[in-house]
Structure formats: C-alpha cells, structure tokens
Amino acid sequence: MIFLKAFLIGGLICVIGQILIDKTKLTPARILVMFVVIGCLLGGIGVYGRFAEFAGAGATIPLPGFGYLLARGVKEEVNRSGLLGVLTGGLKMTAAGISAAVLFGLLAAVAFNPKAKE
Amino acid sequence: MDNSNITKERFSQMVDKSSPNSNIFTNCCKAFAIGGLICVFAQAIIQWLLRMGVEKDIASTLSSVSLIFLASLLTGIGVFDNLAKFGGAGAIVPITGFANAVAAPAVEFKKEGFIFGVGAKMFVIAGPVIVYGLATSWVIGIIYWLFNRIGG
Amino acid sequence: MSKKHGNQTVFFQQPVSIIAAASIVGPKEGQGPIGKYFDRVVEDVLWDCKSWEQAESKFVSDAIKLAIQKSGLLDTEIDCILAGDLLNQIIGTSFGVRDLNRPFIGMFGACSTFGLAMGVGSMLVDGGFYNNVIASASSHFCAAEKQFRFPLEFGSQRPPSSTWTVTGNGAAVLSNKTGGKGICVTAYTAGKVVDMGITDINNMGAAMAPSAADTLITHFKDTGRNPDYYDLIITGDLGYIGHELVLKITQEQGYHISSNYTDCGIKIFDRETQDTHSGGSGCACSAVTFAGYLYNQMQNSAIGKLLLLPTGALLSTTSAQQGESIPGICHAVAIENIS
Numbered sequence: 301m302i303f304l305k306a307f308l309i310g311g312l313i314c315v316i317g318q319i320l321i322d323k324t325k326l327t328p329a330r331i332l333v334m335f336v337v338i339g340c341l342l343g344g345i346g347v348y349g350r351f352a353e354f355a356g357a358g359a360t361i362p363l364p365g366f367g368y369l370l371a372r373g374v375k376e377e378v379n380r381s382g383l384l385g386v387l388t389g390g391l392k393m394t395a396a397g398i399s400a401a402v403l404f405g406l407l408a409a410v411a412f413n414p415k416a417k418e
Numbered sequence: 419m420d421n422s423n424i425t426k427e428r429f430s431q432m433v434d435k436s437s438p439n440s441n442i443f444t445n446c447c448k449a450f451a452i453g454g455l456i457c458v459f460a461q462a463i464i465q466w467l468l469r470m471g472v473e474k475d476i477a478s479t480l481s482s483v484s485l486i487f488l489a490s491l492l493t494g495i496g497v498f499d500n501l502a503k504f505g506g507a508g509a510i511v512p513i514t515g516f517a518n519a520v521a522a523p524a525v526e527f528k529k530e531g532f533i534f535g536v537g538a539k540m541f542v543i544a545g546p547v548i549v550y551g552l553a554t555s556w557v558i559g560i561i562y563w564l565f566n567r568i569g570g
Numbered sequence: 571m572s573k574k575h576g577n578q579t580v581f582f583q584q585p586v587s588i589i590a591a592a593s594i595v596g597p598k599e600g601q602g603p604i605g606k607y608f609d610r611v612v613e614d615v616l617w618d619c620k621s622w623e624q625a626e627s628k629f630v631s632d633a634i635k636l637a638i639q640k641s642g643l644l645d646t647e648i649d650c651i652l653a654g655d656l657l658n659q660i661i662g663t664s665f666g667v668r669d670l671n672r673p674f675i676g677m678f679g680a681c682s683t684f685g686l687a688m689g690v691g692s693m694l695v696d697g698g699f700y701n702n703v704i705a706s707a708s709s710h711f712c713a714a715e716k717q718f719r720f721p722l723e724f725g726s727q728r729p730p731s732s733t734w735t736v737t738g739n740g741a742a743v744l745s746n747k748t749g750g751k752g753i754c755v756t757a758y759t760a761g762k763v764v765d766m767g768i769t770d771i772n773n774m775g776a777a778m779a780p781s782a783a784d785t786l787i788t789h790f791k792d793t794g795r796n797p798d799y800y801d802l803i804i805t806g807d808l809g810y811i812g813h814e815l816v817l818k819i820t821q822e823q824g825y826h827i828s829s830n831y832t833d834c835g836i837k838i839f840d841r842e843t844q845d846t847h848s849g850g851s852g853c854a855c856s857a858v859t860f861a862g863y864l865y866n867q868m869q870n871s872a873i874g875k876l877l878l879l880p881t882g883a884l885l886s887t888t889s890a891q892q893g894e895s896i897p898g899i900c901h902a903v904a905i906e907n908i909s
Binding site: 302303306307308309310311312313314315316317318319320321322323328329331332333335336337340341343344356357358360361362363365366367370371373374375377378379382383385386387389390391394396397398400401402404405406407408409411412413414415417 | 439440442445446449450451452453454455456457458460461462464465478479481482483485486487490491493494495496499505506507508510511512513515516517519520521524525526528529532536540543544546547548550551552554555556557558559560561562563566
C-alpha cells in the first residue's frame with residue numbers, strides 16, 4: 301500500500317512540475333526553487349508533515365520534501381535552542397542531502413568527462 | 419521594421435500560431451511514470467532499512483542519499499540527461515534532479531579547473547534552491563519562535 | 571562614386587569570385603540529408619582536443635586551411651581572413667587562426683557572421699584593397715550549449731521550438747582573379763537590427779524572422795529584383811518556425827517566395843530521424859550549408875542564382891537574464907554563376 305501511495309503522490313507532484321515547464325516556459329531552476337519554497341511553507345504550517353506520513357517517499361523524495369525538511373529542522377532547533385535555531389535548523393536537517401550532493405558531484409567531476417550529445 | 423506594419427502584439431500572436439506546443443499529455447504521462455517509479459524505488463530502500471532495524475528518520479535520509487548517489491553517477495556516465503529528456507519533470511523534481519543540477523555543471527566546467535570550474539560552478543543551477551529554501555526556513559523559524567514566546 | 575544602391579545594398583563593380591569553399595562538420599551533420607556534400611565529417615566532436623572550445627578552433631583552422639588548399643593559392647596570397655563565431659570574444663575563431671599567420675579581421679554578427687564576412691570581404695576585394703580574402707564562420711553544439719543553455723549532462727527537455735546548433739566550420743575564398751567570372755558575389759544587402767519583442771530564448775527562429783523578412787524585402791526594393799530572379803532564396807538558421815513566419819510577413823507585403831524559399835536549418839538536419847525539433851542553428855549552419863551543399867549545387871549548375879541570407883540573434887546570456895528581448899539581424903548575399 302505504501303508503495304502505491306508513493307508512486308501516485310510522487311508521480312502527481314512531478315506532473316505538476318511538468319505542466320509548469322510546458323505551460324509557463326519557466327526555467328527548470330525557477331521551478332525547483334518554487335517547489336522547495338512551497339514545500340518549506342507547507343512544512344511550516346504543519347501540513348506537509350502529515351502528508352509525508354501518508355505518502356512516504358512519494359512526499360519526501362520530490363523537492364517539496366526538501367523544503368519540508370528545512371522547515372522541520374528549523375522548528376526542532378527553535379524548540380531546542382531558541383532563536384539560534386532559526387539559523388542552524390534548516391541546514392542541520394538537510395546536511396546529509398546537501399553534503400551528499402556536493403560529495404558525489406565532486407567525485408563525478410574527478411571521475412568523468414563531459415560527453416557530447418547525439 | 420520599415421518594410422512591414424506588423425506590430426509587436428500581432429507578431430507575438432503570429433509566433434504563437436506558428437510555434438508547435440509541447441505535447442503536454444504525453445509529457446505528463448512520462449513524468450508521472452518516471453517520478454512515481456523514482457519514489458517507489460526510494461520507498462523500497464526505506465522499507466528494506468526499516469526491516470534491518472534502522473530508525474525511520476535515518477532510513478529516510480539514507481534513501482535520499484542513495485538516490486543522490488545514483489543520480490550523480492548517472493550524470494557522470496552521461497545517462498541522466500537521457501532519462502530527463504524522456505521523463506522531464508519526473509526526473510528533475512525528485513531529489514535526483516537536485517543531485518543532477520549539482521553534478522552536471524561540476525563535470526562540464528572541469529575544463530576551467532577545480533577551483534573556478536568545478537568548485538564555483540557546482541551551484542550555478544542548484545544554488546538558488548538552497549538560498550531561497552533557507553530564506554523561507556528563516557522566516558518560518560522566526561514566526562515559529564514568536565508563536566512559542568507568545569504561546570509559552 | 572558610391573556603389574550603393576537604394577538604402578542598404580551594394581552592387582559590386584566586378585563581381586567577386588568565390589574560387590573555393592570548404593566545410594568540416596561533426597557526425598550529426600554528416601548523417602544529415604546533405605551530409606555527403608561536406609569535405610570532411612569528423613567522427614568525434616571533441617576531435618582529440620581538451621575542450622569543446624579547442625575543438626571548435628580546430629574546425630576553424632582545418633576548414634580554412636582546406637579552403638586555401640582547394641583554391642590553389644599560396645598561404646601568403648591570402649590577404650586577410652574575415653571570420654567569427656558565437657563564443658565570448660569569438661575565441662573559437664581567433665584561437666583557430668592564430669597559427670595561420672595571416673591578417674585577421676574578427677567578425678561578429680552572431681549566426682549571421684558568414685553573410686557579414688562574405689559581404690564585407692567582397693567589398694574589400696571589389697574596393698581594390700585586397701586580392702584574396704577568406705570568409706569563414708563556425709559553431710560547436712557542445713560549446714554553445716555550455717555557454718548559452720545548460721551543462722550538457724543537465725537534465726532538461728528541449729521544447730519543440732528549439733533548434734540544434736550545428737557543429738562545424740564553413741569557409742569560402744573570395745578573389746578578384748577570375749575577372750568576375752564563375753560563381754560570384756554580385757550584391758550585398760547589409761541588415762539592420764530588428765527587434766519585435768520576442769523574449770523566448772528557446773524560439774530563436776521567431777526572434778530572427780522579422781530581421782530576415784526586413785533584409786529580404788529591402789534587397790528586393792534596393793535591387794529592383796523580384797523573388798523569381800533567384801533560383802533559391804535561403805535564410806541561415808531560422809528553422810521551421812522562422813521559415814513559416816518569413817513566408818507570412820513577406821506574403822503580406824506582396825512578395826511571393828514560397829516556391830523558391832527555404833532555410834539552411836531545415837536543409838541540414840532531418841527532424842524526423844535526428845530529433846532536432848525546429849531545425850539547425852549556429853554560425854556554422856549557413857556557413858557549412860553554403861560551403862558544402864549550395865556551392866556544389868552552383869558548380870554543377872543546379873542553382874544559377876542564389877540569395878543567401880544568414881540570420882543572427884544578437885543576445886547574450888546577460889541580456890537574456892536581464893529580461894531584454896532578442897534583436898535579430900540578417901545579411902543578404904547575392905551569389906550568381908556568371909559564364
């Protein structure tokens with residue numbers, strides 16, 4: 301059941317992205333920014349958390365899930381260390397993801413060369 | 419233009435009429451399938467880790483990290499762009515798209531050296547995501563802190 | 571006395587002969603419908619170089635050398651090289667000609683560069699300043715993607731209105747040595763910058779079409795020629811969308827060109843099998859289509875009178891990010907086989 305939910309919800313979020321790309325001519329970078337900001341706002345008001353409980357990876361793997369993690373991190377750190385948590389929470393919660401992207405990006409640059417397109 | 423009295427507005431309409439639209443329905447179906455499958459794959463990793471006795475949040479993080487690894491690898495060997503060409507937002511919107519947005523310029527700008535090429539260009543596409551994601555989180559954090567003060 | 575006719579056109583007193591032309595392209599162009607007309611098809615677009623930019627320079631130097639060789643002239647007889655490309659500060663060209671040891675006048679007209687170089691080169695020859703000059707233009711798909719769009723491995727979908735940058739270099743040797751006989755440049759209409767407010771960087775054909783129509787109509791007015799004077803009227807890299815728009819604009823002004831008008835971007839790729847969407851683009855699009863296919867067609871008399879209109883989009887990444895619209899330019903070069 302969780303797999304079906306992950307598939308449907310994850311797929312639907314991507315469909316929204318696809319419609320934005322094809323209809324609005326927004327660049328992919330803008331769409332990614334929008335998704336993260338929206339996920340973060342929904343996380344802030346507590347909606348995305350419940351959504352993630354329901355849809356599992358279908359909600360956490362698409363980029364709004366990254367935004368949700370930022371919001372969740374900030375809230376947890378504010379609870380723990382007060383106002384300082386505003387600065388530390390977001391990156392703390394997303395550290396693994398960002399760090400992994402930099403690490404594997406760097407390794408890819410070391411190991412591979414750009415390839416031509418056919 | 420001296421040779422024609424076409425206005426910009428009318429020309430814009432002519433362009434719209436002459437330019438083919440993307441096949442949105444087909445694109446959406448592909449995005450749904452690829453995006454859905456990527457999430458199912460991530461969920462499978464989570465379920466497997468949970469069965470190994472890993473804590474839920476850690477399982478979720480490890481699953482994201484695995485996807486980031488795979489997307490970076492596929493970017494390096496030149497497969498990810500084909501996946502995204504087929505799947506569109508289905509490949510870009512999941513965390514795989516973020517990883518690709520970091521790895522692709524890192525590989526491409528290797529020729530400009532590891533400092534100004536790889537190091538500086540790595541966030542040329544993904545940087546805004548972090549900047550505005552973080553900015554939103556600060557706003558949320560401050561509001562949350564204020565609510566706590568008033569409520570507490 | 572000025573050789574200018576009408577507003578923007580010059581007629582050459584003694585038509586300037588194109589004594590040789592050479593083209594080198596990448597594999598995709600080689601597999602296209604006019605692939606067999608190119609002098610050389612390189613199997614790997616990196617061509618044993620360290621970067622796309624270096625590879626582009628190799629296309630430049632090798633095609634120019636080949637053109638000189640085909641012309642039978644000595645290197646020292648080439649008075650000047652007029653050439654350009656799309657990369658910032660036209661490094662593709664200037665690095666390509668640095669070992670050729672000939673005077674170099676860098677040209678920039680974005681993808682219209684080949685027309686600009688042919689036109690100005692013919693003026694220099696007919697003006698009596700030079701005997702033999704080279705007109706040349708290049709582009710490289712990977713280098714252009716990297717500079718103007720995204721890194722190659724970045725996952726993005728190309729919209730249907732987008733075009734595919736041609737990899738290659740086309741070069742022509744302009745000379746006064748045939749005394750105005752053979753395949754000659756007879757007239758040149760320099761284009762104006764025309765901007766109809768298009769901002770979509772994935773629809774260059776639409777952005778450049780008004781400038782092409784403008785130069786084309788001006789050419790007819792200045793020369794008093796009709797569309798059927800030419801066996802073929804061919805724009806540089808408008809692709810399918812820009813081609814359709816030029817037809818519409820000229821039709822409205824009373825010029826019926828549909829029977830003998832096409833575009834190099836339509837000729838060079840097969841959009842059904844090569845996934846090139848709206849067609850080919852880039853400085854090399856018109857340069858290699860002329861130096862390969864069209865020059866050949868003129869040599870064997872399949873085309874007697876040709877109007878070549880390379881088109882360019884004069885934007886930069888900075889102007890695009892600042893929300894500026896995309897100005898276009900188009901230079902018309904009349905080429906005729908004079909017996």
